[in-house]
Amino acid sequence: MELINAKIFDGEKMIEKGYVRFEGEKITDVGEMKAYKADGGEVLDLTGKTVFPGLIDAHSHLGMWNDSVGFEGDDGNEDTDPLTPQLLGSDGVKIFDRCFGEALSGGVTTVVTGPGSANPAGGFFAAFQTGGDYKKRLYKDRVGLKIAFGENPKTCYKGKDRGPVTRMATAAYIRDLLNKTKRYMADCERAKKDSDFDAPDYDAKLEAASLLLSGKIPAFAHAHIAEDIMTAVKISKEFGFRLVVVHGTGGAKIADYLAAEKIPVFVGPILSDRCKPELSELSPATAGILDRAGVKIALINDHPVIPQQYLLLSAAVSVKEGLPRLSAYKAVTSNPAELCGLTKKGRLKKGFDADIAVFDGDPLDVFTNCESAYIMGEKVR
Secondary structure (H helix, E strand, O other), X not given: OEEEEEEEEOOOOEEEEEEEEXXXXXXXXXXXXXHOOOOOOOEEEOOOOEEEEOEEEEEEOOOOEOOOXXXXXEOOOOOOOOEOOOOXXXXXXXXXXXXXXXHHHOOEEEEEEOOOOOOOEEEEEXXXXXXXOHHHOEEEEEEEEXXXXXXXXXXXXXXXXXXXXXXXXXXXXXXXXXXXXXXXXXXXHHXXXXXXXXXXXOOHHHHHHHHHHOOOOOEEEEEOOHHHHHHHHHHHHHHOOOEEEXXXXXXXXXXXXXXXXXXXXXXXXXXXXXXXXXXXXXXXXXXXXXXXXXXXXXXXXXXXXXXXXXXXXXXXXXXXXXXXXXXXXXXXXXXXXXXXXXXXXXOOOOOOEOOEEEEOOOOOOOOOOEEEEEEOOEEOO
16 A cells, blocks of 8 residues: 655654555555555555654553443543552453544554552553454553652542551652562572572462563653652652653653653643642643653643544644644654654564554644554554
């Protein structure tokens, strides 16, 4: 399949008039029309259209709170235990939730979805494709481990027999889990080398956290206010794991600090109200401030807080408030792909997954539609 004569964003730069060629699940060629040579395959002329890599939301709860169902479809927070790192978000996702189809209507072809923020350690996020064969929609499990700071764990466990009710306790729960994991990992390694040393009993929580401490996955740290963000950074440095800040509502005031520490931020949701104290600094200007400081960002909708199909609306508002257009485009394509370890998504580049969104105008214009989309080379819209 060849898409020709389109304005193309390839994940890094704009091509004013170009083509994309894909075969099977993979992109085979991208370039300017002046270099185009037909190969005899099916050709679709997209004059006047704009082609993007399929959009990616790096932090969603799509499928975790089933649309219009209520409690029976609420699988976002296992609030019976403050530490549940062993949970797989993929086990809670309802892939037939109609919001997956609505996501496609906005050009979103991949979502990274998982547990909420009730627990200091809540479980794994997973990457799902939003269309195509339902048996293949789970693209990557264990993308990142959700940890949470601030108001939500405090609110969830207030009045219960166990759990944190202060920020100190939330941090202590996380440190305790990680210290036990370090010892568990060391004992497992010693047992491999010393036949006289008994290996520790299997522990699902510590096995889960070991993926973080071994560097195989990052932590996705729910943190809004600057002090919670700094606590998350401090703990990540103590234990030497990769950290991505999720939300970062108060991040503008410590933008230089985040840049110096090379801490990326999933910014959003920016279109919600300030419904709780730690959202008091919510501003659509935050993404631009962080970007100008040198912080790598991705824009997120935190579905169902903001419905998944409006990811580009969040991008448009961010651009209106100072985020450069090219940065906004990267923040919903190549940046989230990189930060979530989705190494073959987020770019229109040879060898990458043929995830493509075709728009009938400027993607940041509210009147523009995603008129067609492909996931792994299959037309899904």
